[in-house]
Amino acid sequence: MHSISKFLVILVLISISRIVCAVDFPEPKIVKINDRIHVLLGPIQHANKENQGYMVNSTVIVGDKGVILVDPGGSDEVGAYIKKQVKTITEKPVAYVIDTHSHGDHYLGNQAFPEAVIISSEECRDLVIQTGDQWVKLMEDLIGRQLPNTKPVLAGEVYPPKSKTSVEINGVKMVIWVPLGSHTHGDLMIYLPEDKVLISGDILINGVPPTMQDGVVKNWIKVLEDIEQTDANVFVPGHGALMNRKQVRALRASIEKFYADVRNGYLNELSESEIRKTLDLSEWEKLERSYVIGRNINRAYLEIEQDEF
Numbered sequence: 001m002h003s004i005s006k007f008l009v010i011l012v013l014i015s016i017s018r019i020v021c022a023v024d025f026p027e028p029k030i031v032k033i034n035d036r037i038h039v040l041l042g043p044i045q046h047a048n049k050e051n052q053g054y055m056v057n058s059t060v061i062v063g064d065k066g067v068i069l070v071d072p073g074g075s076d077e078v079g080a081y082i083k084k085q086v087k088t089i090t091e092k093p094v095a096y097v098i099d100t101h102s103h104g105d106h107y108l109g110n111q112a113f114p115e116a117v118i119i120s121s122e123e124c125r126d127l128v129i130q131t132g133d134q135w136v137k138l139m140e141d142l143i144g145r146q147l148p149n150t151k152p153v154l155a156g157e158v159y160p161p162k163s164k165t166s167v168e169i170n171g172v173k174m175v176i177w178v179p180l181g182s183h184t185h186g187d188l189m190i191y192l193p194e195d196k197v198l199i200s201g202d203i204l205i206n207g208v209p210p211t212m213q214d215g216v217v218k219n220w221i222k223v224l225e226d227i228e229q230t231d232a233n234v235f236v237p238g239h240g241a242l243m244n245r246k247q248v249r250a251l252r253a254s255i256e257k258f259y260a261d262v263r264n265g266y267l268n269e270l271s272e273s274e275i276r277k278t279l280d281l282s283e284w285e286k287l288e289r290s291y292v293i294g295r296n297i298n299r300a301y302l303e304i305e306q307d308e309f
């Protein structure tokens with residue numbers, strides 16, 4: 001080879017390796033639930049320069065012919081990184097991606113799985129159409145750089161509102177559960193009856209307060225009661241460590257009390273800022289991402305106002 005073409009080859013190789021290694025994502029903590037279910041516990045902080053938009057839990061379910069991956073992360077690059085993490089667990093390809101809801105940190109990684117069937121709720125797909133581009137923009141603002149290759153990718157297989165559908169995917173029995181809109185209007189949960197595992201998206205969260213601004217708080221309380229009625233032993237939240245039944249119950253109790261206290265304030269004709277002073281927020285205030293509390297009060301207040309009108 002001529003030295004000039006050798007030089008060009010080296011240059012190309014260097015630029016390829018730059019593209020591949022451009023971003024250092026934090027490593028997830030990998031938790032094995034049983035032989036076929038692993039959870040990649042992502043960073044708990046909101047998207048920022050350090051985590052580059054990797055901030056979500058992803059569940060890896062290894063089926064007979066391929067992997068079912070729940071929540072592929074917040075950009076095409078995070079998706080590709082999660083794909084690499086899946087490879088450390090199994091050689092099988094990701095055949096299905098399930099999106100729990102329409103918040104970009106959970107689904108913008110769809111793009112890294114062009115060969116997979118993508119599943120979401122009907123409502124989630126509609127919300128991705130409406131808000132997908134805003135989510136890419138928000139993610140770019142939060143991580144401080146452009147994501148020129150990240151495009152919102154829609155699910156090809158969708159499930160209707162308020163449905164529970166038993167399916168078997170790659171030999172894994174699961175219930176695709178679309179509850180009343182709680183954390184968002186398009187939530188979807190996955191229940192694995194043989195494994196007694198519930199994967200909830202952000203209807204369950206651990207170590208961060210619930211984010212209510214796009215949700216319906218009253219429904220959320222009801223859905224948490226329904227979750228408690230399942231015979232699951234392990235609950236996979238959208239963010240934070242795995243949960244047990246006692247923690248699910250505590251979360252429901254805290255949202256229930258929050259909602260009742262905001263309602264009392266409303267009935268006593270207090271303003272939102274006056275209501276805030278009456279609430280015991282100590283449990284949520286000490287958590288990561290506690291800035292959502294003000295928006296939560298606003299969401300609950302508007303909901304109560306509408307109900308009482």
Ligand SMILES: [Zn+2]
Pocket residue numbers: 101103183202211238
């Ligand atoms: Zn969310």
